[in-house]
Amino acid sequence: MDYRRHPGQRAGLDRDAVVAAARDLIARDGFAALSMRRLAGVLGVAPNALYSHVAGREELIDLLLDEALADVEVPSGDVGAVDGLRQVMTSTYRLLLRQPDLVPQYLARQGARGPHAQRLGGILTALLAEAGVPSAARQPAVRVLIVHTVGSAAFAVPAAGTHALGAEQLDATFRDGLGWLLAGIVTAD
Amino acid sequence: MDYRRHPGQRAGLDRDAVVAAARDLIARDGFAALSMRRLAGVLGVAPNALYSHVAGREELIDLLLDEALADVEVPSGDVGAVDGLRQVMTSTYRLLLRQPDLVPQYLARQGARGPHAQRLGGILTALLAEAGVPSAARQPAVRVLIVHTVGSAAFAVPAAGTHALGAEQLDATFRDGLGWLLAGIVTAD
């Protein structure tokens, strides 16, 4: 329609602006409301203008998922490997809870594959090594920890009906499960 | 278009036939291919004919999810509560692996809410009680076990790129994680 712009005129858009607008749109109206056309509408451009900055909807979601992991905190100082693992996973859990609608998408695409996800994987592997977990057992251990953390975050989102457990109880459930898994990981032969 | 049928003429459709056709469609072409219009096409009816048997696409997916849990095996005889829990979760895990495309949808809607899911929840709660887990700790324990099982199944699905872990390793990872969680659940004060 009328975008008050002619073909060739710039709209001042770039990749980060598109991703940021998508994040805001989901935060306001939920993941189901994220469509390329609606997003373009919010940004005041024609729908196909987005394809100059993003390969398509799938890539956009990949970017959103990876961005959600941007602020994972590396364990501070020398708290020990196991406590370090606990801190990293708890930080990740809290980050994921901030963008609840996005979390199930991690499972739908078997985890994020972007740079932030890779960085997180590297941190976990190093901490497992420091904790004395043998080389071959580290990748399975990372999987178990990620499954628990992402799964807990996905289940923490209230569904249509009110759920029985409160936020504190959900946090406690995540924390307990994490502790049991860590105990098993570092104790395994 | 032309369905070789007039308004008012039956097509011999019912709720189960719709759900079964949806399951087959996903098995053949993937979850992304499941649309009401395509499903109607497979069944040889007009798109809106499906709404006589199903409230809409969301309910159809709910039915598919619950149906996937129909064949969970209850533990045989007196194997003990913990081994019983292990058997039920392993049976559920194997069932979920049969319909891989469907699994992420469990997380997207915080678990299934149908009769089969409720039955599974009841079995788990009873076994936890038998294992001596105090009443208040049972619901969180069920959550942890479900998160691990569904999450493991979701992550077991190969993504676009080939994945490093083989099927045996994935099974071992699920089994180990389950063991650690069960140990923690029955040991907790």
Add this chain to the structure above:
DNA sequence: ACCTGAACACCGTTCAAGT
């Protein structure tokens, strides 16, 4: 009750063209 016809309000993506 179960189906068709027709329509409404959407989708993601592509291709050509303009600057």
Add this chain to the structure above:
DNA sequence: ACCTGAACACCGTTCAAGT
């Protein structure tokens, strides 16, 4: 390189009508 215009091939769902 970044945008618009226009189009293609889809969606889920609803409403009226027919038997």
